[in-house]
Amino acid sequence: MPKVTWPHQEAKRLRAVASNSDKPIIFETGYGPSGLPHIGTFAEVGRTTFVIQALQHAFPDAKVRLLAFSDDMDGLRSLPENVPNHDKLRPFLGMPLSSIPDPFEQAASFADYMNGQLKLFLDSYGFEYEFHSSTECYKSGIFDNGLKRVMDNYSQIREMFISTISKEKREAWSPFFPICDSCGKIYTTRVVELSPDNYTLSYRCDQSSQGFEPCGHVATTSITGGKVKVGWKIDWALRWYTFGVNYEMYGKDLISSASMASKICSILGAKPPVLYKYELFLDEKGAKISKKIGNGISMEQWVKYSPLGALLNFLLANPNKARQMGLPILPKIVDEYIEVLRKESTDNPNFHSWFIDSVQHGHDASSLENNELSYNLLFNVAQNLGLRDASLLYKYALKYDPSVAQNERFFSTLCENVIAYVQDYEAQASKEALVIDWSYGQYLSELIEVVEQTEDFDNLHSKELQALMFIIPKKYGLSQPEWFKFLYSVLLGKEKGPRLGPFLGILGKELVLSMLEKCRRPR
Numbered sequence: 001m002p003k004v005t006w007p008h009q010e011a012k013r014l015r016a017v018a019s020n021s022d023k024p025i026i027f028e029t030g031y032g033p034s035g036l037p038h039i040g041t042f043a044e045v046g047r048t049t050f051v052i053q054a055l056q057h058a059f060p061d062a063k064v065r066l067l068a069f070s071d072d073m074d075g076l077r078s079l080p081e082n083v084p085n086h087d088k089l090r091p092f093l094g095m096p097l098s099s100i101p102d103p104f105e106q107a108a109s110f111a112d113y114m115n116g117q118l119k120l121f122l123d124s125y126g127f128e129y130e131f132h133s134s135t136e137c138y139k140s141g142i143f144d145n146g147l148k149r150v151m152d153n154y155s156q157i158r159e160m161f162i163s164t165i166s167k168e169k170r171e172a173w174s175p176f177f178p179i180c181d182s183c184g185k186i187y188t189t190r191v192v193e194l195s196p197d198n199y200t201l202s203y204r205c206d207q208s209s210q211g212f213e214p215c216g217h218v219a220t221t222s223i224t225g226g227k228v229k230v231g232w233k234i235d236w237a238l239r240w241y242t243f244g245v246n247y248e249m250y251g252k253d254l255i256s257s258a259s260m261a262s263k264i265c266s267i268l269g270a271k272p273p274v275l276y277k278y279e280l281f282l283d284e285k286g287a288k289i290s291k292k293i294g295n296g297i298s299m300e301q302w303v304k305y306s307p308l309g310a311l312l313n314f315l316l317a318n319p320n321k322a323r324q325m326g327l328p329i330l331p332k333i334v335d336e337y338i339e340v341l342r343k344e345s346t347d348n349p350n351f352h353s354w355f356i357d358s359v360q361h362g363h364d365a366s367s368l369e370n371n372e373l374s375y376n377l378l379f380n381v382a383q384n385l386g387l388r389d390a391s392l393l394y395k396y397a398l399k400y401d402p403s404v405a406q407n408e409r410f411f412s413t414l415c416e417n418v419i420a421y422v423q424d425y426e427a428q429a430s431k432e433a434l435v436i437d438w439s440y441g442q443y444l445s446e447l448i449e450v451v452e453q454t455e456d457f458d459n460l461h462s463k464e465l466q467a468l469m470f471i472i473p474k475k476y477g478l479s480q481p482e483w484f485k486f487l488y489s490v491l492l493g494k495e496k497g498p499r500l501g502p503f504l505g506i507l508g509k510e511l512v513l514s515m516l517e518k519c520r521r522p523r
């Protein structure tokens with residue numbers, strides 16, 4: 001039985017729905033394809049899947065559906081930094097994402113490419129979901145009934161909505177955003193008249209306040225059939241109403257939007273879903289990650305540089321705590337996952353597998369209980385030896401710990417991840433100049449003697465090798481943190497690194513002596 005976690009707690013909140021309905025319980029996730037999908041997009045699907053697994057554990061007969069919704073009818077307000085061909089995209093600013101050419105020139109539209117990337121990553125993790133496009137829902141008529149309900153309840157929605165905006169914006173406010181029949185833009189139009197009896201509206205394309213050039217077109221159009229869309233908060237409620245959504249997560253930056261959408265959903269005649277607020281992801285510098293900026297770690301990088309389970313394990317942590325993620329700290333994130341694999345065989349054999357296996361259909365590894373290899377260790381070996389061959393790195397790992405062979409697939413793949421990380425990331429990373437306290441350099445000769453005189457060095461346990469590194473600071477009363485900082489600086493070119501024992505063991509005595517000899521004098 002898995003221990004109680006936040007997914008179990010969330011499942012309890014859905015107990016009434018699961019117990020009293022024969023209909024499927026509808027879970028929804030949403031994202032805006034205005035840039036390449038990132039961890040925030042993926043996280044909603046992953047975390048929602050954890051809640052689904054917990055719900056099905058408590059209610060085995062419960063039927064569920066997970067909707068992955070793309071807001072691809074939103075207009076493109078600015079050009080993302082991580083996509084090419086800005087000059088070709090610039091004329092299309094202000095138009096729906098599904099009406100803009102693909103900057104990568106591989107798909108039918110900007111939205112189609114981004115949607116395809118999201119589905120590619122979700123599929124690689126084995127998620128079970130139904131993909132829905134906002135554009136298709138509007139154009140196919142799926143939203144038509146809900147749009148009519150918005151028109152029928154226009155006064156009530158307007159009265160509630162305008163109380164939250166500035167007075168100067170209230171007169172022009174409308175729940176509807178017509179798409180100009182002439183120029184195709186969505187943020188240059190304004191509604192000038194509503195006709196509730198036949199569900200039409202009249203508009204002018206004359207708004208330039210957001211920096212987009214209007215064309216001056218005047219027309220009357222239906223609110224159905226994909227001719228208009230509604231603003232974000234109403235659009236959210238429209239989805240809940242249309243699909244009967246029972247549960248959805250959202251980021252803390254959408255607290256007011258979620259509250260407003262819930263009220264609008266009730267006005268439309270449906271019960272708002274159970275909602276769960278989570279903290280945002282930050283990059284390694286503490287800044288909020290953004291699709292348009294491309295900071296943090298992209299989904300492509302996650303797949304390329306880490307085991308599949310590492311990201312899922314990252315997401316299983318408490319969502320109410322902001323978490324940092326970025327390429328410089330990726331080794332640490334992967335090692336947290338490897339540590340879970342080590343502990344689960346002894347501490348809680350079912351906890352990890354209960355969540356992770358249900359998604360990716362199989363462990364990355366069986367048992368790592370007695371294994372001390374880490375991503376950070378392999379990374380430092382590959383970096384400092386200039387390795388670019390994953391099979392050679394695997395041979396080093398196997399030489400250091402023959403039990404690696406018991407999880408050959410896991411460790412050989414991990415070596416491939418590490419080599420890709422070293423090649424793609426370290427080649428571009430800017431390195432700050434290290435300030436090395438060379439007063440510790442006088443002890444290098446004695447350390448070399450210790451290594452030289454240690455018999456059977458290559459067969460010692462990592463703890464015994466680690467103990468060798470403490471001989472000098474203990475003998476001379478040196479600051480141990482400063483001593484190891486010095487060793488990391490001269491050996492690895494950084495102030496921190498893996499445990500030195502396992503690192504030296506994987507290198508072997510001959511190579512360790514060679515590296516120490518090179519460090520005798522300042523570089």
